[in-house]
Amino acid sequence: MDPQDRRTESDGVAIGSATAAQPAAQLDPDGSLPLSGLPLAPVPDRVDPTGIMFRGAPRTQRGPAMPYSITQRELVWADNLPELIERAKRRQWNATTDIPWAAGQNEIHPAYTEAGIFLSTQVVDEARHVEAFLKRLYLNGVGLREVSPGTESSIKGLLMQEDFARASFLLHVLGEGTFTDLFHLLIEISPDEATRQIMVRSLEDEARHVAYGVGRLRTQLSGQKDPDLLGQQFVEALEGRLSFTYEVSGLPPQVQEALAILAGGGRSPAAQGRGVPRIRQFIAELNESRKRRLLQAGFSEQVAEHISQLHVRSSGGLM
Numbered sequence: 548m549d550p551q552d553r554r555t556e557s558d559g560v561a562i563g564s565a566t567a568a569q570p571a572a573q574l575d576p577d578g579s580l581p582l583s584g585l586p587l588a589p590v591p592d593r594v595d596p597t598g599i600m601f602r603g604a605p606r607t608q609r610g611p612a613m614p615y616s617i618t619q620r621e622l623v624w625a626d627n628l629p630e631l632i633e634r635a636k637r638r639q640w641n642a643t644t645d646i647p648w649a650a651g652q653n654e655i656h657p658a659y660t661e662a663g664i665f666l667s668t669q670v671v672d673e674a675r676h677v678e679a680f681l682k683r684l685y686l687n688g689v690g691l692r693e694v695s696p697g698t699e700s701s702i703k704g705l706l707m708q709e710d711f712a713r714a715s716f717l718l719h720v721l722g723e724g725t726f727t728d729l730f731h732l733l734i735e736i737s738p739d740e741a742t743r744q745i746m747v748r749s750l751e752d753e754a755r756h757v758a759y760g761v762g763r764l765r766t767q768l769s770g771q772k773d774p775d776l777l778g779q780q781f782v783e784a785l786e787g788r789l790s791f792t793y794e795v796s797g798l799p800p801q802v803q804e805a806l807a808i809l810a811g812g813g814r815s816p817a818a819q820g821r822g823v824p825r826i827r828q829f830i831a832e833l834n835e836s837r838k839r840r841l842l843q844a845g846f847s848e849q850v851a852e853h854i855s856q857l858h859v860r861s862s863g864g865l866m
């Protein structure tokens with residue numbers, strides 16, 4: 548193939564800071580919104596192994612390098628994926644209630660299988676969140692906004708964690724803990740009923756993920772003579788994350804601004820006078836509930852405070 552013919556994400560689709568208005572999502576006549584109703588960027592033939600965001604998000608600089616090995620369309624894409632996604636959602640079944648279990652009671656489970664089952668439900672939950680939030684982005688013709696390098700590098704710090712207990716701590720306890728608080732706030736300040744429903748349903752999913760993380764951590768800490776000694780390992784994980792993440796402090800300014808506009812009900816000075824203090828209060832609430840979760844899990848006040856501060860520095864308070 549001639550190199551000129553190769554379309555890659557970095558040279559063909561996404562570099563540039565322009566954020567022109569995009570066509571709005573096309574609802575089906577019955578009011579439903581399949582992925583095929585979104586004006587998504589074309590699927591690139593090849594992509595550079597960089598970046599963490601969905602295809603087509605405008606960016607002014609290259610994303611962080613990532614160890615992706617599947618970077619060609621022909622290796623992974625199928626044209627019937629949109630249809631298969633819809634079919635998979637229509638045909639979900641519940642292994643608790645949809646099988647006549649009494650008719651065949653002879654299963655033997657390997658140890659800890661339940662954890663794998665739970666985590667697989669989380670994967671399905673997160674796929675649903677990506678889908679719902681992508682649809683919400685395009686619903687009114689806004690689409691993807693510019694990628695924040697700080698957010699992207701902090702997510703990389705999370706993805707690169709290989710130790711399960713530390714990864715679960717960073718994701719289930721700290722990252723998803725923040726998102727439950729964020730979704731609580733968004734339920735309060737949602738501009739419309741569709742958005743509110745997305746937040747209500749996503750909150751319920753995230754609350755399960757956090758409950759697993761805190762429960763797992765409590766189990767782990769309860770087996771320790773000195774829980775804070777284990778806390779030190781998590782502190783090291785956070786410090787390790789800081790070493791390859793741009794240090795970001797507090798919620799990203801674009802996120803704060805958007806939340807303040809929603810909370811105040813607009814961009815006027817009067818609306819800002821309502822929105823900005825509400826978001827300042829929310830940031831204080833975020834820090835309090837993070838510490839509360841850490842104390843509930845069994846850390847001392849001092850370690851909870853230290854971990855909480857490191858999390859804000861390595862993640863911008865988010866993931």
Ligand SMILES: [Fe+2]
Nearest residue numbers: 672673676753
């Ligand atoms: Fe999620």
Ligand SMILES: [Fe+2]
Nearest residue numbers: 723752753756
């Ligand atoms: Fe989650």
